[in-house]
Amino acid sequence: MSHMTELPDENRATELRNKAVDQLREDGTVVSPRVEAALRQVPRHLAVPEAPLDDAYSTYNAVITQEDEHGNHTSSVSAPQIQAMQLEQADIHPGDHVLEIGTNGPNAAYIAELVGPDGQVTTVDIAPAPAERAERFLAETGYTGVNVVVADAENGVPEHAPYDAIMVTVGAWDIPPAWTDQLRDGGRLVVPLRINGLTRTYGFVRQADHLLATSTHVCGFVAMQGAGSHTQQTMQLPGDKGVTLHFDEGLPADPSLLDGVLDTDRAETWTGVTVANQEPIGTLQMYLAAHVPTYCSMSINPDLATGAIGPTNLGFSMVAIDGPDFGYIVVRRNPEKKNAEFGFHAFGPGGAGFAERLADIVRAWGTAHRDTSGPRIAVYPAGTPDDRITGDRIIGKKHSRISISWPTA
Known part of the structure; x- marks a missing residue:
């Protein structure tokens, strides 16, 4: 009898999931068939059983899963729109080795869909609770090959490196050297990076010792904790x-x-x-x-x-x-x-x-x-001398020097 009552719920979940993906195709967030298929496949609502189905599949809203004593959001399952945006930026291929920094389950499952049986997915979080939540979700949904790690991702996860892509799903103020070092040359780093207080999710490509942004989107993310945290x-x-x-x-x-x-x-x-x-x-x-x-x-x-x-x-x-x-x-x-x-x-x-x-x-x-695609952003290691950096402005951070240059229309 219980089986009968569960089914309509699953049907409704599938319906809501497809509706959200249809919306993301319409608004231009989802462009590649591979990302679309992954989003249609993963039952993300199982990661947030406490949330109503409509919230789990709200196209543009995150589900907050953890707050600190001041009511600041310390963990969330990002909105499908943000996850789709970052997955498109990451350009993940079958067989890729991918590291996700900041975990909650569904995104690691999307990546697992994209890398397929020959790929490898590692997801890391500084806090045990999101990692346990992800582990539970991945087991329940059959994505058992994902490595779930509890650690401060300031140092990346060297044991599974090098990576074809690193996806950061928490807001960062800087890019620690490990993230570039653990990326294959030509590999992709997707990171919500704060420059001058403005957060954008950038898609970077590694070119020898530096990173060059190839895409930029305005976004908002829960801030990084641990060694990489930065208080305004x-x-x-x-x-x-x-x-x-x-x-x-x-x-x-x-x-x-x-x-x-x-x-x-x-x-x-x-x-x-x-x-x-x-x-x-x-x-x-x-x-x-x-x-x-x-x-x-x-x-x-x-x-x-x-x-x-x-x-x-x-x-x-x-x-x-x-x-x-x-x-x-x-x-x-x-x-x-x-x-x-x-x-x-x-x-x-x-x-x-x-x-x-x-x-x-x-x-x-x-x-x-105003009619250009925006600035060209490149990230160099902290010690890089000025004459090795091209750009109109250089912003110095702890681990990096970020160059910003503006194409003219």
């Missing part, structure tokens, strides 16, 4: 308790130069650069963050802020600091034209000139770079 530094804007600044690549050399900055007149300038309501602005954000002096983002508590400051979005706005000058981006929407124009507010002794300087950066993006 925050500070209150001097003189305004309501304004918190978040720095990803380090604080300004002398924050005290900003004392009293909001007591100066607010300069306002508009760029003449507009974007349509649905137009993605990922490349603009990246361009701005890479070209302004000290970049950070800002969040505002409206109950405490003085009112001199007036960003468009209280939760997140892009900010630039240059000594005593402080500026941030603003947006004015035009409902008739269904578009929005970018501008800047700036404070400080050189406020008006600073606002204009920032506006010129957006104008440069608008004329030369």
Whole structure:
């Protein structure tokens, strides 16, 4: 009798799974037949038995599986859309050896489908709970050949290296040497990497000692724990308790130069650069963050802020600091034209000139770079000398130097 009651559920799961994959084909996330077949094959709902079927197969939403005492998400089963996006970037072939960093089960099963019986899949997590969850799921669904490892993936998993592809499913701030070293030359690293506080999932190809990005997508991920974790530094804007600044690549050399900055007149300038309501602005954000002096983002508590400051979005706005000058981006929407124009507010002794300087950066993006596929990103080991690196900007991290260059349209 029990068998009868289970069946409709499985049928419904299959139906929801196929519907999600159909959606991903329609929106252009899934392009290769191999990735499509893997997504249709794996019963991902079995990894999150506590979640309703509709949540397990929600095309664009993750299922949170673990939180810390502050309510921060420490583990999740990513949305099918994000997993499909990364699987397409990884370009996995039958027979490949693949390492997955950050585990929860379904993604390792997708990879196992893609590498086939002659391939090898290793999945690693720093925490025992996600690894146990993955192990249980993989056993239940018959993917018993996957190596499940509990370790800090800062050092990769040397015992199963080298890999044809490494897929990182947690947000990283840096790329430790092991990830490049354990990749075959020409191998692919897919990683959600934070540069200037902006996370994108990059598809890199290893070329001797460095990595070159061949694809980029905007995304959000649970942050890496362990040796590779990186906490953004925050500070209150001097003189305004309501304004918190978040720095990803380090604080300004002398924050005290900003004392009293909001007591100066607010300069306002508009760029003449507009974007349509649905137009993605990922490349603009990246361009701005890479070209302004000290970049950070800002969040505002409206109950405490003085009112001199007036960003468009209280939760997140892009900010630039240059000594005593402080500026941030603003947006004015035009409902008739269904578009929005970018501008800047700036404070400080050189406020008006600073606002204009920032506006010129957006104008440069608008004329030369908005219609390109975005920046060319390459990752070199930390000790690499400048003359071995090509690029307009170099961002130094602990293990790597990241070069960013901008093709012109």
